[in-house]
Amino acid sequence: MAKQILLNNINVPGLASYEVYRKLGGYSAVEKTLKNYTPDEVTAEVKKSGLRGRGGAGFPAGMKWGFIDKSTDNPRYFVCNFDESEPGTFKDRHIGQLNPHQLIEGMILGSYALGARSSYIYIRGELFYVLRIIEKAIDEAYRNGFLGENILGSGYSLDLHCHPGAGAYICGEETALIESLEGKRGNPRIKPPFPAIVGLYNCPTVVNNVETIANLPWIMNNGADAYAAIGIGNSNGTKLISACGHINKPGIYEIELGLPVKEFIYSDEYCGGILNGKKLKAVVAGGSSVPVLPAELILRTANGEPRLMSYESLSDGGFQSGTMLGSGGFIVMDETACIVKNLLTFSRFYHHESCGQCSPCREGTGWIEKILYRIESGKGSMKDIDLLTDIAKHIEGNTICPLGDAAAWPVASAIRHFREEFEDHIKLQRCPLSK
Amino acid sequence: MSLVKVIIDNIEVEVESGTTILNAARKIGGSVVPPAMCYYTKLEGSGGYCRSCLVKVAQGSAKDPRPMPKLVPSCRTTVQDGMVVQNITSPEVMDNRRAITEFLLLNHPLDCPVCDQAGECHLQDLSYVHGLEETRTTEERRTFEPIDIGDKIKLNMNRCILCYRCVKVADQLTDQRVHGVLGRGDHSEISTYILKAIDNDFSGNMIDVCPVGALTDKTFRFKSRVWYTNPMDAHRECSKCGGKTVLWMKGDEVLRVTGRKDKYGELEEFICNDCRFEKKNPNEWIIEGPRKIERHSVISQNHYEKLLIEENNPKIKIEK
Numbered sequence: 109m110a111k112q113i114l115l116n117n118i119n120v121p122g123l124a125s126y127e128v129y130r131k132l133g134g135y136s137a138v139e140k141t142l143k144n145y146t147p148d149e150v151t152a153e154v155k156k157s158g159l160r161g162r163g164g165a166g167f168p169a170g171m172k173w174g175f176i177d178k179s180t181d182n183p184r185y186f187v188c189n190f191d192e193s194e195p196g197t198f199k200d201r202h203i204g205q206l207n208p209h210q211l212i213e214g215m216i217l218g219s220y221a222l223g224a225r226s227s228y229i230y231i232r233g234e235l236f237y238v239l240r241i242i243e244k245a246i247d248e249a250y251r252n253g254f255l256g257e258n259i260l261g262s263g264y265s266l267d268l269h270c271h272p273g274a275g276a277y278i279c280g281e282e283t284a285l286i287e288s289l290e291g292k293r294g295n296p297r298i299k300p301p302f303p304a305i306v307g308l309y310n311c312p313t314v315v316n317n318v319e320t321i322a323n324l325p326w327i328m329n330n331g332a333d334a335y336a337a338i339g340i341g342n343s344n345g346t347k348l349i350s351a352c353g354h355i356n357k358p359g360i361y362e363i364e365l366g367l368p369v370k371e372f373i374y375s376d377e378y379c380g381g382i383l384n385g386k387k388l389k390a391v392v393a394g395g396s397s398v399p400v401l402p403a404e405l406i407l408r409t410a411n412g413e414p415r416l417m418s419y420e421s422l423s424d425g426g427f428q429s430g431t432m433l434g435s436g437g438f439i440v441m442d443e444t445a446c447i448v449k450n451l452l453t454f455s456r457f458y459h460h461e462s463c464g465q466c467s468p469c470r471e472g473t474g475w476i477e478k479i480l481y482r483i484e485s486g487k488g489s490m491k492d493i494d495l496l497t498d499i500a501k502h503i504e505g506n507t508i509c510p511l512g513d514a515a516a517w518p519v520a521s522a523i524r525h526f527r528e529e530f531e532d533h534i535k536l537q538r539c540p541l542s543k
Numbered sequence: 544m545s546l547v548k549v550i551i552d553n554i555e556v557e558v559e560s561g562t563t564i565l566n567a568a569r570k571i572g573g574s575v576v577p578p579a580m581c582y583y584t585k586l587e588g589s590g591g592y593c594r595s596c597l598v599k600v601a602q603g604s605a606k607d608p609r610p611m612p613k614l615v616p617s618c619r620t621t622v623q624d625g626m627v628v629q630n631i632t633s634p635e636v637m638d639n640r641r642a643i644t645e646f647l648l649l650n651h652p653l654d655c656p657v658c659d660q661a662g663e664c665h666l667q668d669l670s671y672v673h674g675l676e677e678t679r680t681t682e683e684r685r686t687f688e689p690i691d692i693g694d695k696i697k698l699n700m701n702r703c704i705l706c707y708r709c710v711k712v713a714d715q716l717t718d719q720r721v722h723g724v725l726g727r728g729d730h731s732e733i734s735t736y737i738l739k740a741i742d743n744d745f746s747g748n749m750i751d752v753c754p755v756g757a758l759t760d761k762t763f764r765f766k767s768r769v770w771y772t773n774p775m776d777a778h779r780e781c782s783k784c785g786g787k788t789v790l791w792m793k794g795d796e797v798l799r800v801t802g803r804k805d806k807y808g809e810l811e812e813f814i815c816n817d818c819r820f821e822k823k824n825p826n827e828w829i830i831e832g833p834r835k836i837e838r839h840s841v842i843s844q845n846h847y848e849k850l851l852i853e854e855n856n857p858k859i860k861i862e863k
């Protein structure tokens with residue numbers, strides 16, 4: 109069994125309650141940290157652990173905390189990004205639903221490190237039942253002295269709030285999230301300035317993903333070195349992967365970073381192989397935004413090395429032959445899957461979710477969807493394929509926030525690796541895979 | 544304020560630190576100035592949306608000469624000492640500007656023949672310079688019904704490029720904001736809160752800041768093509784605003800009153816709704832003389848001679 113940090117107790121009945129979590133050693137990291145560590149020492153420990161953000165970009169968490177200006181008396185905020193809405197990604201929900209206290213414990217540790225007095229968990233609106241669970245857990249933490257005034261007599265006080273979004277994927281982008289939390293329309297802000305300088309209510313703010321934060325108790329309990337010993341290269345620790353699609357065992361797995369992709373797909377411990385013994389065709393390895401890769405490139409890099417589940421290995425070869433670990437939404441497609449149709453589904457999503465502030469994304473996403481719809485329904489022309497590439501190229505890098513890139517990458521990669529399939533749709537005027 | 548040196552399209556210019564690339568380029572003037580469809584000097588926080596002003600930063604600063612990885616919005620990026628910027632000298636910038644123009648036109652109805660803004664429209668200007676000759680779209684455009692925003696302003700959402708300028712006028716000039724964006728993406732629309740009429744002394748400035756024909760003056764609607772009217776600088780005593788305006792005249796009739804715009808289409812001063820909508824009698828104004836329009840639009844094609852105007856319109860007396 110691989111090392112488990114996030115899911116080791118997940119099947120214990122009643123884990124969501126304070127009593128059970130506490131009995132299993134929960135909140136010991138808060139006790140230890142508030143007694144023995146200064147806030148800066150916590151930041152240093154997280155830096156040393158090499159923990160990287162699990163929300164998609166993989167930015168080192170400790171380094172992000174280090175950008176916060178602590179020299180003024182202005183309030184500082186620690187915010188948990190629980191907006192999880194990327195197609196294919198459903199790992200944060202699992203933590204929030206089954207192990208909310210681990211997230212709360214992480215929130216206390218992070219808030220303490222940053223000197224935040226009020227912290228927020230911004231949760232996707234559709235997960236209202238999870239919000240209820242978290243609110244109950246927050247209540248329990250208050251009642252047991254882990255939140256509120258003068259926590260455990262340390263002199264440190266913290267209020268924690270859980271706030272639901274209203275159904276917009278874009279509110280997962282950290283500056284849109286901040287706007288939404290302030291009660292405004294969830295439009296991403298134009299950066300710079302970054303949230304570490306001007307964030308929530310114009311104060312220094314750190315936004316971290318649920319999974320990132322849920323790792324903190326383990327790191328403070330076991331030390332940065334123990335954490336850094338797990339994983340490979342600059343990919344330390346474990347990662348939650350939500351696996352779905354044409355596999356025998358879809359679900360949420362905690363892997364040690366560095367696990368070979370082949371083992372993840374085919375071993376019985378994880379996905380258990382392709383459904384009905386069919387052939388693997390393609391994988392979207394890190395949530396809908398990352399480039400799709402054909403079977404041969406997801407299993408091996410262009411140099412013929414085995415591809416590993418790690419930040420470095422998955423991006424080996426750049427976008428020409430690689431992809432990204434992203435948020436860990438692992439979507440597997442077998443030989444019956446239509447790449448064009450799959451892309452249309454993703455593109456419809458990005459069109460629907462674009463906030464509409466900047467022209468390349470607002471206009472380009474809709475255009476892409478319409479062209480793909482045309483091709484998919486057998487009315488496309490050969491010119492459309494290059495047109496799609498051209499549109500994607502002019503969205504990428506030209507937008508206010510990365511949603512534009514996220515909309516462009518799947519298009520560019522699908523055409524790069526599966527151009528023939530697009531051409532077949534056009535020549536046959538229908539999907540070549542349907543009889 | 545310290546001064547910094549920047550090079551834009553091989554031309555060096557010295558500006559105060561904190562100046563944006565766009566304003567540094569405007570200091571040089573001429574063809575190195577990037578087009579700005581959403582930035583508006585007088586509106587705080589404007590700019591960054593349309594992406595028409597994207598430029599390439601080939602060298603970040605003298606201290607850190609690395610180029611910037613992506614094109615940057617010149618209206619929201621401040622210059623650094625020793626920065627090297629490429630605008631019209633970068634094929635990449637020009638190629639992207641072509642693409643941005645195409646994006647902005649994608650859902651635009653191209654109904655210039657019946658649009659009051661034609662002739663003084665920034666989207667027309669942008670497409671003349673950067674547009675493709677042939678359209679690559681066959682898709683249906685999104686459509687909305689025109690609506691009234693108050694009794695003097697018409698909103699034709701089909702023409703809107705979502706530059707957010709009018710939203711910022713509502714935010715910053717009027718005391719109770721009832722104007723904003725509803726919905727998301729290419730289906731978002733400018734609206735007043737549950738169609739609440741905008742009834743505020745300065746709401747009319749939305750018409751002037753709108754770069755396209757999405758917000759137009761109902762008192763001028765379909766009266767004339769702008770290029771058949773004569774713009775005249777005029778002023779009056781006004782208790783609400785500075786009273787400095789432009790009268791758009793045909794014969795001795797005042798068809799429309801607007802604020803005075805500079806060569807980038809930006810108002811020199813905001814004007815009140817009384818001056819804009821209620822004062823259509825030339826006798827209520829002191830007319831200073833023909834307004835020189837320094838833009839390359841159709842309206843600047845007419846050359847107004849003082850004499851000619853006085854000859855044709857005996858009732859108008861131009862002050863010396």
Ligand SMILES: Cc1cc2nc3c(=O)[nH]c(=O)nc-3n(C[C@H](O)[C@H](O)[C@H](O)COP(=O)(O)O)c2cc1C
Binds near residue numbers: 160190
């Ligand atoms: C369109 C868009 C949606 C995003 N959605 C999420 C999300 O649902 N959850 C998340 O943690 N990060 C999301 N992100 C990334 C956040 O902006 C931010 O990078 C992240 O929360 C930082 O946390 P981390 O450093 O712990 O990963 C999104 C980014 C974009 C551009």
Ligand code: SF4
Binds near residue numbers: 470507509513
């Ligand atoms: S890239 Fe898309 S989602 Fe992001 S700010 Fe621009 S329009 Fe909004």
Ligand code: SF4
Binds near residue numbers: 702704754755757
């Ligand atoms: S109505 Fe005009 S000013 Fe307002 S957002 Fe649209 S284009 Fe801009």
Ligand code: FES
Binds near residue numbers: 579590591617619
């Ligand atoms: S003018 Fe700079 S982005 Fe619109």
